[in-house]
Amino acid sequence: MALEDESFIPAHEQEQAGFKATNQKVVAMSTRRTSEASEERQDLAPRYDVIDGGLYYIGTKRDRDTGKLSDTAPQWLCNAVEVLGNGCDHAGRQYRLLQFVRQGNGEQIRLALPCAEIGERDGWATLRNLGLAVSNEAAARNRLAYYLQKEGSTDWYEIVSMTGWQQGAFILPSGEIIGTPARAIHFNGKSRHPSAYRPAGTLQSWRSTVGAKARGNPLVVVGIACALAGPLLSIINAKDGIGLHLYTNTSSGKTTTAEAAASVWGHPERTRHTWSGTPLGLSLAAEGANDMMLVLDEIGAGDARKIGPAIYQMLNGISKLQGARDGGTIASRTWLLTLISTGEVPMSQYLAEGGQRPRGGQEIRLLDIPADQGEFRAFDCIHGCADSEVFANELTAAALANYGTLGPAFVAWLASRREEAKARVADAQRRMLALLPAEAAPTVRRATRKFAVLCAAAEMASDAGLTGWTRAEAEEWVQTAWTRWLTAFGLQDRDDARLIEQVEGLLQTHQHSRFLPQQPHAREPQMANLMGYKREESDGRILFSVLPMAFKTELVAGFDPRRACEVLHKAGMLERPSGRNAWTVNGGKNIGQVYRVRLRNTEDNGIAPAGEQ
Secondary structure (H helix, E strand, O other): OOOOOHHHHOOOHHHHHHHHHHHHHHHHHHHHHHHHOOOOHHHHHHHEEEEOEEEEEEEEOOOOOOOOOOEEEOEEEEEEEEEEEEEEEEOOEEEEEEEEEOOOOOOOEEEEEEEEEEEEHHHHHHHHHHHEOOOOHHHHHHHHHHHHHHHHOOEEEEEEEOOOOOOEOOOOOOOOOOOOOOOOOEEOOOOOOOHHHOOOOOHHHHHHHHHHHHHOOOOHHHHHHHHHHHHHHHHOOOOOOEEEEEEEOOOHHHHHHHHHHOOOOOOOOOOEEEEEOOHHHHHHHHOOOOEEEEEEHHHHOOOOOHHHHHHHHHHHOOOEEEEEOOOEEOOEEEOOOEEEEEEEEOOHHHHHHHEEEOOOHHHHHEEEEEOOOOOOEEEEEOOOOOOHHHHHHHHHHHHHEEOOOOOHHHHHOOOOOOOHHHHHHHHHHHHOOOOOOOOOHHHHHHHHHHHHHHHHHHHHHHHOOOOOHHHHHHHHHHHHHHHHHHHHHOOOHHHHHHHHHHHHHHHHOOOOOEEEOOOOOOOOOOEEEEEEEEOOOOOOOOOEOHHHHHHHHHHOOOOOOHHHHHHHHHHHOOOOOOOOOOOOOOOOOOOOOEEEEEOOHHOOOOOOOHHHO
């Protein structure tokens, strides 16, 4: 059989074979081009890139003729910004944590930007205010908004806005973290002067200057103890803060004392606030001093109508209830702090002079301490200085040169000794309560427990070798300050004393103008604003039969009527009828029910007027 020759293949078969080969070649070329294009797309995808200190968006485009991909011209979005991760605050708001360099001075900025503000006018304003240059083009900002939401790290942070103990570590207003937090945290607070809390000098220099000059000066020591007690409040689960109001005439050393106390945490002048502010401003200042101390200078600069409620809010440590824009309420913020205030008169007197009724709760939260009981007014020892003015100037200069070291050192010492700190505070409270007589009012005992917290703080800091004092010295000086407060305040409840003064004052003022003589069978005369009736008893005392409406709306106005009746009865001023669970009796024909009240015999009761305790 002869071999077949290609030249003998029929023409139509050769045509089919040629078409098949050509088709395979085209398919191979197309596959190769698709593969090359795919590789190009992998290499040239739309992306964000940092070029010469700026964040750019680089897109891609395909050539119509060759089908090749190429980069578009870089589009500038903003200066370089790094996305460090995500976070959430106590109210459940989501954040993106950003880091960039402030344009101009090169300061490194870390910002927790609310996700709700990304791409919005407020968000762009926040970034620009912090020194990040952002494009004015809408398209560029849209790409930047996508970058801020989707690009960068996905690490998680707890976003906190308050100083103090957070996740087991302690945050200072400067943003410095003392200790190791249980979870990554970012401080997003808005301190007025963060740099004011950066230390000046060393702990040793503070101890040899401010600490040394404080020796033998109970008022200065109790002020420093007040500053040290701030971090203790959360550890002991305190219900409210501790405030000291130092009062006396001007140029006596009370402001110098406050400056020495402020040096525990930061610059004495730059960290100081004023009472001249709105209630919201005072509340935010207190919130910013969480687990630390706030100094408010000169109560006379404030508005008495606002200061009273502010004392409750700042030292109760809870923000006002606010409604949310989308319904419901915004989670309240809580804090604990210590506070030092100064003024020329007691806080209670300032409120009274401003037409506001002082309350016992205010006096126990902000304790009025006379600042002129030392040998040199505010000071007991001036350490060889020519006079108290020279000593005050030296103490102020020392505080301005050495600050911000004692507080952080005490926090570092406390961090691993929480249970010991609780026990030390409880022991100090037992010791100081034992010094009170049995008849001391509950409010006095409550205030004494607060002084004991200050005493424990000073003792622990001294035991740790931080203050330069011994434990016994710290205890002695704080207790001396407490004794001076107790002498001025007294052992009785101030609200009870104010009630008695109010009742006596009204009876004495109106006994001849609004009380009718009570005479049997006498014709009823006419009298406007009648409060009741009166008659002289055999011992010469006047018995007032007060009508119920006048008793509740005038005589005991501002006090709980039931509690007021108990206090007046204990003071020997109000009769309590036997056999009845009521305080009124029948006053006689055409009179009806009355309260029978007498002016007190001060020799028969232990309650002294509020101003004489």
